[in-house]
Amino acid sequence: MxxxxxxxxxxxxxxxxxxxxxxxxxxxxxxxxxxxxxxxxxxxxxxxxxxxxxxxxxxxxxxxxxxxxxxxxxxxxxxxxxxQTCAEVHERTLAHLSDVRARITDLKRIESVLEETAAKCSGEDVPECPVLDALSA
Amino acid sequence: MxxxxxxxxxxxxxxxxxxxxxxxxxxxxxxxxxxxxxxxxxxxxxxxxxxxxxxxxxxxxxxxxxxxxxxxxxxxxxxxxxxQTCAEVHERTLAHLSDVRARITDLKRIESVLEETAAKCSGEDVPECPVLDALSA
DNA sequence: CTTGCCCCTGTACTAACTACAGATCGTAGA
DNA sequence: TCTACGATCTGTAGTTAGTACAGGGGCAAG
Structure with a gap:
């Protein structure tokens, strides 16, 4: 023992x-x-x-x-x-993979919106901000 | 009034x-x-x-x-x-953008690891799972 | 002998909500 | 007139994945 x-x-x-x-x-x-x-x-x-x-x-x-x-x-x-570990693990890995891919897609969409938004802005000290207006709309 | x-x-x-x-x-x-x-x-x-x-x-x-x-x-x-709204907003947007990009990079790394992992697995009902072994290592 | 260190425990805090319990109030139907 | 219903109100607790802090105990070195 x-x-x-x-x-x-x-x-x-x-x-x-x-x-x-x-x-x-x-x-x-x-x-x-x-x-x-x-x-x-x-x-x-x-x-x-x-x-x-x-x-x-x-x-x-x-x-x-x-x-x-x-x-x-x-x-x-x-x-x-x-x-029957292997089959299950495979399945869950794939499920999680598609989850991760969805999150990537989502973040890429966000990325391009932020890029567009930033591009609209001159970066100057104007009190009226077209970016904020664009974002609120 | x-x-x-x-x-x-x-x-x-x-x-x-x-x-x-x-x-x-x-x-x-x-x-x-x-x-x-x-x-x-x-x-x-x-x-x-x-x-x-x-x-x-x-x-x-x-x-x-x-x-x-x-x-x-x-x-x-x-x-x-x-x-001085506009300059500030521009700055914060860019900061957030780089944040989002970092998260994308991160998720892509995870994606490829999961892909490799899933590829290693036959999906058969073997009790010994090479995937779990790979992941533990 | 006392100071400091490491360990222990329990509890509270974070983000961004969601959900539920119980009170109240006005109105519609019997 | 009485009662039931629906909508709102409030406060409180639960969620995820931890982090942090307060307070207590024992051992060892100075």
Missing amino acids: SKNNSVTNLLRSELAKATGCNLETIRYYEQIGIMPDPPRTARGFRVYGEEHVRRLRFVMRMRELGFSLNEVRGLLTLVDGGT | SKNNSVTNLLRSELAKATGCNLETIRYYEQIGIMPDPPRTARGFRVYGEEHVRRLRFVMRMRELGFSLNEVRGLLTLVDGGT
């Missing part, structure tokens, strides 16, 4: 340093169940192992890619469950 | 319908000072005029263009103040 599933024993601040994740964010992830409650030392300090590092890195990567915490939660249950 | 500065007298629900803005959002904008407290009827109902419609439309347009409520607040003080 010897527990040798974790090699490194990290405190919370060390996990934060190791992953680049904010200290408080780790606690937050534990509160909402994205990260498991880690074991504690006799003094009550959280102790993390390799598996926590891996899981947190995964979460951070997914967040970077724009997945919401709920989506990340979903992906994690796939990881944890391990059943 | 006759007040004829507003032609239309709209209730809140009518302002909402006229602008497409959510009813509750209007109250919220009043709470945070984006919209002014409107005059009331004897029964305490809010009454809006043309100037409210115009202002709310402006706010909505700016929000659509991705300005934060704080930025909108700033633009509104320029509108209200009316001093």
